[in-house]
Amino acid sequence: MPMYQPSKRDMVVGFEGGGDGQILDLDTAVKDGVLGGVDGGVVGTGVGEKLDLRKMIQELDLCEVPTVFICPISLEPMQDPVTLCTGQTYERNNILKWFNLGHFTCPTTMQELWDDSITPNTTLYRLIYTWFSQKYLLMKKRSEDVQGRASELVETLKKVKGQARVHALKELHHVVAVHATARKSVIDGGGVSVLSSLLGPFTSHAVGSEVIGILVSLTLDSESKKNLMQPAKISLMVDILNEGSIETKINCTRLIESLIEEKDFRSEIISSHSLLVGLMRLVKDKRHSNGICPGLSLLRTVCFYKEVKILLVSIGAVSQLVELLSGMEHECLELALCVLDSLSSIPEGRVALKDCVSTIPIMVRLLMRISESCTQYALSILWSVCKLAPEECSSIAVDAGLAAKLLLVIQSGCNPILKQQAAELLKLCSLNYSDTIFISKCKLTRTIQ
Amino acid sequence: MLCFVTENMGLLCSKSRRYNDANTEENAQAAEIERRIELETKAEKHIQKLLLLGAGESGKSTIFKQIKLLFQTGFDEAELKSYLPVIHANVYQTIKLLHDGSKEFAQNDVNFSKYVISDENKDIGEKLSEIGGRMDYPRLTKELAQEIESLWRDAAIQETYARGNELQVPDCTHYFMENLERLSDANYVPTKEDVLLARVRTTGVVEIQFSPVGENKKSGEVYRLFDVGGQRNERRKWIHLFEGVSAVIFCVAISEYDQTLFEDENKNRMMETKELFEWVLKQQCFEKTSFMLFLNKFDIFEKKIPDVPLNVCEWFKDYQPVSTGKQEVEHAYEFVKKKFEESYFQNTAPDSVDRVFKIYRTTALDQKVVKKTFKLVDETLRRRNLFEAGLL
Numbered sequence: 001m002p003m004y005q006p007s008k009r010d011m012v013v014g015f016e017g018g019g020d021g022q023i024l025d026l027d028t029a030v031k032d033g034v035l036g037g038v039d040g041g042v043v044g045t046g047v048g049e050k051l052d053l054r055k056m057i058q059e060l061d062l063c064e065v066p067t068v069f070i071c072p073i074s075l076e077p078m079q080d081p082v083t084l085c086t087g088q089t090y091e092r093n094n095i096l097k098w099f100n101l102g103h104f105t106c107p108t109t110m111q112e113l114w115d116d117s118i119t120p121n122t123t124l125y126r127l128i129y130t131w132f133s134q135k136y137l138l139m140k141k142r143s144e145d146v147q148g149r150a151s152e153l154v155e156t157l158k159k160v161k162g163q164a165r166v167h168a169l170k171e172l173h174h175v176v177a178v179h180a181t182a183r184k185s186v187i188d189g190g191g192v193s194v195l196s197s198l199l200g201p202f203t204s205h206a207v208g209s210e211v212i213g214i215l216v217s218l219t220l221d222s223e224s225k226k227n228l229m230q231p232a233k234i235s236l237m238v239d240i241l242n243e244g245s246i247e248t249k250i251n252c253t254r255l256i257e258s259l260i261e262e263k264d265f266r267s268e269i270i271s272s273h274s275l276l277v278g279l280m281r282l283v284k285d286k287r288h289s290n291g292i293c294p295g296l297s298l299l300r301t302v303c304f305y306k307e308v309k310i311l312l313v314s315i316g317a318v319s320q321l322v323e324l325l326s327g328m329e330h331e332c333l334e335l336a337l338c339v340l341d342s343l344s345s346i347p348e349g350r351v352a353l354k355d356c357v358s359t360i361p362i363m364v365r366l367l368m369r370i371s372e373s374c375t376q377y378a379l380s381i382l383w384s385v386c387k388l389a390p391e392e393c394s395s396i397a398v399d400a401g402l403a404a405k406l407l408l409v410i411q412s413g414c415n416p417i418l419k420q421q422a423a424e425l426l427k428l429c430s431l432n433y434s435d436t437i438f439i440s441k442c443k444l445t446r447t448i449q
Numbered sequence: 450m451l452c453f454v455t456e457n458m459g460l461l462c463s464k465s466r467r468y469n470d471a472n473t474e475e476n477a478q479a480a481e482i483e484r485r486i487e488l489e490t491k492a493e494k495h496i497q498k499l500l501l502l503g504a505g506e507s508g509k510s511t512i513f514k515q516i517k518l519l520f521q522t523g524f525d526e527a528e529l530k531s532y533l534p535v536i537h538a539n540v541y542q543t544i545k546l547l548h549d550g551s552k553e554f555a556q557n558d559v560n561f562s563k564y565v566i567s568d569e570n571k572d573i574g575e576k577l578s579e580i581g582g583r584m585d586y587p588r589l590t591k592e593l594a595q596e597i598e599s600l601w602r603d604a605a606i607q608e609t610y611a612r613g614n615e616l617q618v619p620d621c622t623h624y625f626m627e628n629l630e631r632l633s634d635a636n637y638v639p640t641k642e643d644v645l646l647a648r649v650r651t652t653g654v655v656e657i658q659f660s661p662v663g664e665n666k667k668s669g670e671v672y673r674l675f676d677v678g679g680q681r682n683e684r685r686k687w688i689h690l691f692e693g694v695s696a697v698i699f700c701v702a703i704s705e706y707d708q709t710l711f712e713d714e715n716k717n718r719m720m721e722t723k724e725l726f727e728w729v730l731k732q733q734c735f736e737k738t739s740f741m742l743f744l745n746k747f748d749i750f751e752k753k754i755p756d757v758p759l760n761v762c763e764w765f766k767d768y769q770p771v772s773t774g775k776q777e778v779e780h781a782y783e784f785v786k787k788k789f790e791e792s793y794f795q796n797t798a799p800d801s802v803d804r805v806f807k808i809y810r811t812t813a814l815d816q817k818v819v820k821k822t823f824k825l826v827d828e829t830l831r832r833r834n835l836f837e838a839g840l841l
Contacts, residue, residue, distance in 0.1 A: 201809075201810055202821045202822070202825065204824065204825060204828050205828055205829070205832060206828070231779060231780075231783045232779075235786075235808075239807060243805075243829070243832060268783075272787065272790065273787075273790045273791060273793070273794045274790055274806075277794065281803075315794060316799065
C-alpha cells in the first residue's frame with residue numbers, strides 16, 4: 001500500500017501535486033501526448049524558432065487541433081495568444097478588433113472587463129509552437145519517404161520487366177495518387193519519359209492501364225505531350241479505353257483530352273472509329289455514371305474537327321445522344337447539347353437530328369429549363385432542324401409547345417442574341433399557320449394575347 | 450438364395466442366356482465410352498478455339514507454324530525432313546514462274562529487250578521451265594542448283610523479279626534463290642527458318658492444341674488453333690462449323706496491295722481481302738466472336754512503301770503521303786489500319802459492336818514478334834472471359 005498518493009487535482013500525466021518535483025521539458029510532455037495530439041514518432045529536438053508557426057499551420061492544414069489552441073473568436077489556431085483579465089485567451093488581432101468595435105467585454109464569458117490589459121500567454125504559445133513543430137517534422141519526414149519511394153520506383157521501372165514491372169507500376173500509381181510530393185519527384189526524376197517509353201504496340205493491358213493512370217495525375221510539359229502523341233501510343237490508349245475498367249476508361253479519356261490541348265496536334269489521330277465508338281460506349285454506360293461527363297467532355301473537344309463530326313454522325317451517335325438526354329444530370333446535359341449543336345453544323349448531322357423522332361420534343365422541353373447555355377444550344381439545334389425542313393419540323397415543334405417557350409426566351413433576361421434567335425425561329429415556325437391558329441397553339445393567356 | 454435370384458434376374462433381362470457374358474461386357478464398354486465422352490465434353494468446354502482466316506498467302510500457315518514452334522515441341526527432325534520435297538518444289542516452281550514471266554514480258558513489253566534471257570542461259574531456262582511444269586519434281590542436285598543459280602543471276606530474270614508483283618512470285622523467292630547451295634547439299638535438312646518460309650497451299654483443315662507457357666507456368670489456358678485454306682472455294686458451306694470459337698484471327702498481308710490473286714489475275718489481292726473480311730464480319734456464327742486482325746508482312750510493306758505508292762490499290766486511292774522514310778511508313782501503316790477499322794465498323798451490326806476487335810502489326814516470320822503478339826491476344830481473351838463471367 002503506497003504511502004503517498006499523487007494528487008488528483010491535475011489529471012495530467014507528469015505533473016504530480018505535492019513535492020515530487022518532476023519537471024518534464026516541453027518536448028517530452030507534448031511527445032507523450034499531453035494534449036492527446038501527437039502519436040509517437042518524431043523526437044522533437046527543441047527546435048529553435050526557425051520554423052515559422054504561420055507557415056506550419058498553413059501547410060499542415062489540420063482539421064483536428066486541440067481545442068485549447070483555438071481562438072474562440074475565429075476558431076483558428078492561435079499564433080499570438082493573449083489573455084484577458086477574465087483569464088480567457090484569444091488571438092491578439094481578433095480581440096483587438098473586438099475592442100475596436102467598441103466592446104469591452106470578454107466574448108466568451110460576457111463579463112464586463114474591469115481591466116483593459118491584454119497579457120501575452122507565452123506558455124500557451126510555446127505549447128502551440130511545439131505541437132505544430134512536431135506534426136510538421138513528421139509530415140516532412142513522411143513526405144521525404146514518399147518522394148524517395150517514388151524516385152526508387154522510377155529507377156526500378158527502367159530495369160524490370162514482366163510481373164515485377166506491373167507491381168512497381170501499381171505501387172507508383174498508388175503513391176502518386178495519394179501524395180502530391182511524389183508527383184513532383186516523379187517528374188523531376190525523368191519519370192515521365194520512362195513511363196512514356198513503356199507505351200507501345202506490344203504493351204500489355206496490365207502495364208498500359210497503370211502507366212496511363214499515373215500519367216494522368218501528373219502535369220505534363222509540352223515535350224512529353226508531343227512524345228505521347230505518337231500514333232502507336234494513341235492507338236494503345238484507345239484500345240485500353242475500349243477494354244479497361246471504368247476508372248481506366250476515365251483515365252484514358254482525360255489523358256487524351258489533355259494531349260489534344262497541345263498545339264501541333266494532328267487531328268487524324270483522333271478521327272478514329274475505335275475512339276469514338278469507345279467514347280459513346282462510355283457515355284451510354286448505365287452501370288457507371290461517373291464516366292458520362294469525362295466522355296462527353298472529350299467528345300466535345302474532338303467535335304471541333306470536321307472529320308470527327310462526320311465520323312461521329314456516321315456511327316449513329318446523334319440518335320444515341322438524343323435518347324440519353326432525358327436521363328442526364330445537368331452538367332452532362334450541357335456537354336451533350338454542345339456536342340449535338342456541333343454536329344448540327346454539318347449537313348449529315350442536321351439530317352440525323354431531323355430523322356431522330358425525339359429531337360424536337362426534347363429540345364423544346366429543354367428550353368429555359370436548365371441554364372442559359374443549354375437553352376442556347378437547344379435553340380441552335382432547333383433552328384438547324386427547322387431550317388432543313390421547315391414545314392415538317394415546325395409543325396412538330398409547335399405541337400410540342402415550342403411557341404410558348406420561345407416567347408419565354410424573348411421575355412427573359414437572356415442575352416440579346418439569344419432573344420433575337422428565338423424571335424427568328426418563332427417567325428419561321430409561324431409562317432405555316434394563320435395567326436389565329438398559331439396563337440391558339442401557343443396556349444397563351446389572355447393578357448399576353 | 451439372393452445370388453440365385455440376381456443371377457436369374459440378369460437372365461431374365463437379357464435376350465438370350467448364351468450372350469449373357471458378352472452383354473455385360475458390352476454394357477461395361479458402353480458405360481466406359483459414355484464416361485469418356487462426358488469427361489471430354491467437360492474438357493472441351495475449357496479449350497479456347499481459335500480460327501485462322503484470311504486470303505491465300507496472307508501468312509496464316511506461317512503463324513500456325515510459329516505457334517507450333519513457340520508453344521509445342523516445335524519440329525522434330527522427321528518433320529523438318531518432311532519439308533524437303535516442299536522446299537525443292539518451291540524452288541522449281543519459282544524459277545519456272547520467273548522464266549515464263551520474262552518470256553511474257555519479252556513479247557509484250559515496250560522495253561522488251563531487257564527481258565530477253567541471255568544466250569547461254571536460254572536452254573537452261575527451257576529445261577527448268579519443263580521440270581517446273583511436271584507433277585513430280587526431281588531431287589535438287591548440285592548441277593541443277595548451279596543451273597538455277599546462273600539463270601537467277603541473269604539480268605533478264607532480275608528485271609522480271611523486280612516486277613514480281615505482276616506475276617505470282619511468292620515471298621520466299623529471294624531467300625531460297627540465295628541459299629541454293631545449301632538447299633542442294635546431299636545431307637540437307639531444312640532449318641526452322643526454311644520451314645517457316647516453305648510455301649504449300651493448305652487444303653482442308655489443320656489444327657494444333659497448345660498451352661501458352663507464361664511466367665506463371667500453371668496458366669492453364671488451353672487453345673486449339675485451326676488453319677483452313679485461304680483460296681477461294683466454298684467457304685460459305687463450312688464456315689458455320691466454326692460457330693462458338695473464342696476468336697477469329699484474321700490475317701492480312703498488307704504488303705500485297707499491288708498484287709493480284711493466284712486464282713484470278715484480274716483481281717487485286719487487297720480488294721479480295723477486303724471483301725473476305727467484310728464477308729466474315731457479317732457471318733451470324735461470328736456475332737459474338739472476338740476478332741483479332743493481324744496486319745501481316747510488315748517487313749515487306751516497309752520496303753515497298755518508298756517505291757510503290759499505296760494508291761495503286763483502289764481501296765487506298767485517297768491516300769496522301771506526308772513525309773518520307775520511316776515516318777512515311779508509319780503514316781502509311783496507320784492509314785491502312787484506319788481503313789480496316791472503318792470497314793469493321795461499317796460491317797458490324799450495332800448490337801455486335803461490343804465484341805472485341807483488336808488490330809496487331811505482325812511479321813509472321815519473326816518469332817519474337819509472334820510471341821509478343823500472342824501474349825497480347827492471350828491477355829485480351831482472358832480479360833474477355835472474366836468480363837463475360839461478370840468478374841471484371
